[in-house]
Amino acid sequence: MTEPAVLIEGLEVRRGGRLVLPGITLPVGRGRVTGLLGPSGSGKTTLMRAIVGVQVVEAGVTTVLGLPAGAPELRRRVGYVTQAPSVYGDLTVEENLRYFAAVLGVDAGRVREAAEAVDLRDRLGQVVGTLSGGERSRISLATALLGEPELLVLDEPTVGLDPVLRRDLWTMFHALAADGITLLVSSHVMDEAERCDELVLLREGAVVAASTLRELRDRTGREDLEEAFLALAEESG
Amino acid sequence: MSLRVTGATARRLLRQLRRDPRTVALLLVVPPLLITLLKYVFEGQPATFERVGGPIVGLFPFVTMFLVTSIAMLRERTTGTLERLMSLPLAKLDLLAGYGLAFALVAAVQATITATVAFGLLGVDSLGPLWLVIAIASANAVLGMALGLFLSAFAQTEFQAVQFMPAFIFPQILLAGLFVPREDMAPALEAVSYVLPLTYAYDALARAIADELDARLALDLAVVSGCIVLSLVLGATTLRRRTA
Numbered sequence: 513m514t515e516p517a518v519l520i521e522g523l524e525v526r527r528g529g530r531l532v533l534p535g536i537t538l539p540v541g542r543g544r545v546t547g548l549l550g551p552s553g554s555g556k557t558t559l560m561r562a563i564v565g566v567q568v569v570e571a572g573v574t575t576v577l578g579l580p581a582g583a584p585e586l587r588r589r590v591g592y593v594t595q596a597p598s599v600y601g602d603l604t605v606e607e608n609l610r611y612f613a614a615v616l617g618v619d620a621g622r623v624r625e626a627a628e629a630v631d632l633r634d635r636l637g638q639v640v641g642t643l644s645g646g647e648r649s650r651i652s653l654a655t656a657l658l659g660e661p662e663l664l665v666l667d668e669p670t671v672g673l674d675p676v677l678r679r680d681l682w683t684m685f686h687a688l689a690a691d692g693i694t695l696l697v698s699s700h701v702m703d704e705a706e707r708c709d710e711l712v713l714l715r716e717g718a719v720v721a722a723s724t725l726r727e728l729r730d731r732t733g734r735e736d737l738e739e740a741f742l743a744l745a746e747e748s749g
Numbered sequence: 750m751s752l753r754v755t756g757a758t759a760r761r762l763l764r765q766l767r768r769d770p771r772t773v774a775l776l777l778v779v780p781p782l783l784i785t786l787l788k789y790v791f792e793g794q795p796a797t798f799e800r801v802g803g804p805i806v807g808l809f810p811f812v813t814m815f816l817v818t819s820i821a822m823l824r825e826r827t828t829g830t831l832e833r834l835m836s837l838p839l840a841k842l843d844l845l846a847g848y849g850l851a852f853a854l855v856a857a858v859q860a861t862i863t864a865t866v867a868f869g870l871l872g873v874d875s876l877g878p879l880w881l882v883i884a885i886a887s888a889n890a891v892l893g894m895a896l897g898l899f900l901s902a903f904a905q906t907e908f909q910a911v912q913f914m915p916a917f918i919f920p921q922i923l924l925a926g927l928f929v930p931r932e933d934m935a936p937a938l939e940a941v942s943y944v945l946p947l948t949y950a951y952d953a954l955a956r957a958i959a960d961e962l963d964a965r966l967a968l969d970l971a972v973v974s975g976c977i978v979l980s981l982v983l984g985a986t987t988l989r990r991r992t993a
Contacts, residue, residue, distance in 0.1 A: 568993045587838040598829030602768040614757035
């Protein structure tokens, strides 16, 4: 078995005086789509920030692609998309992508490919501030695709998107995974679990389960993931 | 540090500014209008206008770039773009130099227009070379930018950032010796004026305009440059790769 893309050991994070992650240990498999599921406030974003290396942590070791999380070498190899789209609202789609392409040092030709991947090619000349919320999160995602990262950390990338586009994005995620890219995708919508290779269920900063959907169903005897989650939550107290 | 990233950042900032034509118009039109206003305010005291008109041309860029930069940087922080940039292969210096380059350019245009109006139309005299006045004005802009960049880290909202202007900029203008010679102030204030960067920026401008291209001018410029570097270093420490 190859070493995991991400290995988290005893990670503790305190935010605003509260222990948000009280000691998580978790591997994330390479070349797979791992879904990070849990209710809002369960620590999904904090965990993702720790993996990307932008979170101040209290204790624990997070290894990403064989290096400590946040190592300068990883800035080129890890793509991170925050929940709120972090792009310049007063620039056009193309200007945004061109700027981030220049920062990453990738060919300007990647701009069109990235826009194509999120179905924004006909919006290239439009100012981002005039786009819909869904389009804005897609350009944020396109920005992360520019550098052809080995690990993509996506915080709720499909929230508020139309079902057709959501399906297309998940198809793209799996195509990326087939190319060997590791994806960690968070969601608070349980029905997106169907689309993930692996699931990590998070509740109050603790990993309630980390397995495939099938294993989860077998273990709890529940078909519905919402109910399976409830069963596990009660089991763990 | 990479020229490519610095250049791309400067271009990006100028593009953002261009998307906001009203701000550009205000940046370029307000200073010459204020200088004109000042001329007629001092109609009965032309000698006073003669004395302060020139240096004021070089102080506008300091004030405007302080404001523009602190708001621009605050926006980068609040919209999450700074966090994104900090997770990318971008050196902090690239970002700071990009800001400096873009706003120094804008400042040079602003100073040129204001200087043309003041020295060309309003009869303000400069005995020294005009290019030096504009160059010092641009350096002041970079100083204002560097201070704005640093102080913006302490503002959580745009309201606070705007209030930093009367809090940090007005006292420096009052104590710089522009309105009252520094030796006529209360001794404690004169002492304070020695540690404020604008004092040296004003002195450099006054000397350039009086054609006193001497060692004191060189010292003034060295202090202004030192303050720029210091503010940028302090500004860099507020750009965190990791946050709580």
